[in-house]
Amino acid sequence: MTKKNQSTKGSYPSYGCRGFILLPCILLTSILLVVSMATLRLGHDFRTLTAGYIDRSIASEAAEAALHDAYQHLKIMDDPLSLLSNDVVYEFGSVTGDSFPSGGRMQSKSPPEYQLEMVSAYQHVGIVRITATGIGLFAATRFVAQADYAIQLCPEDVTDPCERQLRQLAWRERLND
Numbered sequence: 564m565t566k567k568n569q570s571t572k573g574s575y576p577s578y579g580c581r582g583f584i585l586l587p588c589i590l591l592t593s594i595l596l597v598v599s600m601a602t603l604r605l606g607h608d609f610r611t612l613t614a615g616y617i618d619r620s621i622a623s624e625a626a627e628a629a630l631h632d633a634y635q636h637l638k639i640m641d642d643p644l645s646l647l648s649n650d651v652v653y654e655f656g657s658v659t660g661d662s663f664p665s666g667g668r669m670q671s672k673s674p675p676e677y678q679l680e681m682v683s684a685y686q687h688v689g690i691v692r693i694t695a696t697g698i699g700l701f702a703a704t705r706f707v708a709q710a711d712y713a714i715q716l717c718p719e720d721v722t723d724p725c726e727r728q729l730r731q732l733a734w735r736e737r738l739n740d
Contacts, residue, residue, distance in 0.1 A: 618699040621671055622706035625697025628655060628663055629675035630710050630734075633693040635659045636679070637712065637729060652676050665698075672698045687716040690732065707737040 636658045655663040655674040665671045675697040682690040690713055697706045711732040717725030 617669075618701060618704045619706065620699075621669070622697040622699035622704045623708075625663070625665075625671040625675040625699075626695045626706045626708040627697070629677040629695035629697060630693055630708055632656060632659055632661055632663075632675075633677040633679060633695060634710075634712070634729065635661070636677075637691060637693075637714065638727065642716070650678075652678055669700070672700060672702050682711065687718055689714050694737070708734065709737055710734045 632655050633653070636653065639659070654676050655661065663671070663674045665674050675695060677693055677695040680692045680694065682692050684690075690711055693710045693712065695708050695710075697708075698704065699706070711734075713728075713730045713732055715728040715730075717727060
């Protein structure tokens with residue numbers, strides 16, 4: 564019987580440090596955990612940045628649409644050089660009859676708005692500034708754009724057919740104050 568016990572004891576390797584392999588495994592697992600947490604955090608940050616970019620892009624598109632609508636408004640006005648009040652805010656399509664889809668998924672929260680302001684006028688020539696405000700997915704995201712247009716009206720004493728001329732002078736994004 565002693566031979567059997569001795570042969571059984573001899574088949575197991577005898578190491579001096581049992582359980583030492585546990586320490587490198589815990590260390591490697593901890594490193595992998597830290598790396599995966601950092602990757603998750605980085606992914607979350609990129610997702611947040613992308614959502615902000617999309618929101619701002621939608622607000623920018625809404626403001627551009629409002630600038631185009633205001634341009635059409637200037638073309639159909641009887642006398643654009645007679646703008647008396649700069650406080651009138653026009654909603655998209657209120658004059659031109661166009662529609663702007665809003666309030667749905669991946670759409671502007673509300674229709675954009677614009678204001679017309681007379682910068683200078685002299686007889687049949689003038690400069691009009693359009694200030695358009697677009698809203699993003701959330702009401703807090705606003706994009707404000709301005710465009711200046713030179714307008715030349717037809718003189719009243721001309722007998723030949725004359726067409727009103729509109730020419731864009733400048734475009735700029737106005738930063739929030």
